[in-house]
Amino acid sequence: MSEQESKKEQVEQEEKLNDEATEQKETVDQPEENETTETPELTDEEKIAEELNVLKNDHIRLMAEFDNYRKRTLKEKSDLIKYGGEKALKELLPVVDDMERAISNMNAVDEASKAIFEGIELIHKKFMDYLSTQGVKPIVAIGETFDDSLFEAIAMVPAPNPEMVGKVIDCTRTGYMLNDKVLRFAAVVVGQ
Numbered sequence: 001m002s003e004q005e006s007k008k009e010q011v012e013q014e015e016k017l018n019d020e021a022t023e024q025k026e027t028v029d030q031p032e033e034n035e036t037t038e039t040p041e042l043t044d045e046e047k048i049a050e051e052l053n054v055l056k057n058d059h060i061r062l063m064a065e066f067d068n069y070r071k072r073t074l075k076e077k078s079d080l081i082k083y084g085g086e087k088a089l090k091e092l093l094p095v096v097d098d099m100e101r102a103i104s105n106m107n108a109v110d111e112a113s114k115a116i117f118e119g120i121e122l123i124h125k126k127f128m129d130y131l132s133t134q135g136v137k138p139i140v141a142i143g144e145t146f147d148d149s150l151f152e153a154i155a156m157v158p159a160p161n162p163e164m165v166g167k168v169i170d171c172t173r174t175g176y177m178l179n180d181k182v183l184r185f186a187a188v189v190v191g192q
Helices: 003-027 044-083 086-105 111-133
Strands: 136-138 151-157 168-173 176-178 181-184 186-191
Touching: 003 044, 086 111, 086 176, 086 181, 111 136, 151 168
Parallel strands: 151 186
Antiparallel strands: 136 176, 168 186, 176 181
C-alpha cells in the first residue's frame, strides 16, 4: 500500500469518526430551555485508547505494505536470476543458425570434407548442450497447430492435405524458449 493510499484511508477514518460524533450529538435529547448544553469531553483514558487504536491500525497497514514489498522484491530477484542471461543467450542464436546451415549444406564427398563435417557437428552438439544447461530449448514447430505466442507466420501456402490447414508446414528459422519464456519466435510457413 502506498503512502497516498494510507493517507487517504486515514482521512476517511477521521471523517467517519467525525460523522459518528455528529450523529451522536444529534441523537442526544435536545436540552430544555433552562438546561445548558454540555458536550461530553473524552477522558484521558478514552483519548489514549483512541490514539492507541489509530496507531495499531497504522502499524497493521505498514506491516502488510512491507510484506507486499518483500514478496515483490523476492519475485523480481528470482526473475532476474532466471532470465538474467537472456540477452547474451539471444545474441548467440544467430551463431546456432549459421552452424545448422553449414551442417545442412555440407556434403561429405571425400575423407577431408567428412572430417570437417564431423568437427562442425561436434561443435554444434556441444554448443546446443551448453544452451540446454542454461535453460534454452528449441521450439518444435513442424506439424504443430499455429500458435502466435510461439510462432511468427512469414507466409501462408495452400495446405497439401486438409489436416494441415492451420498447422505449421515449414520452419524457416528455429524458435527458442528460455525456461518458460519465448526467447525467439519460430519463423514458420502455415497451411491455409
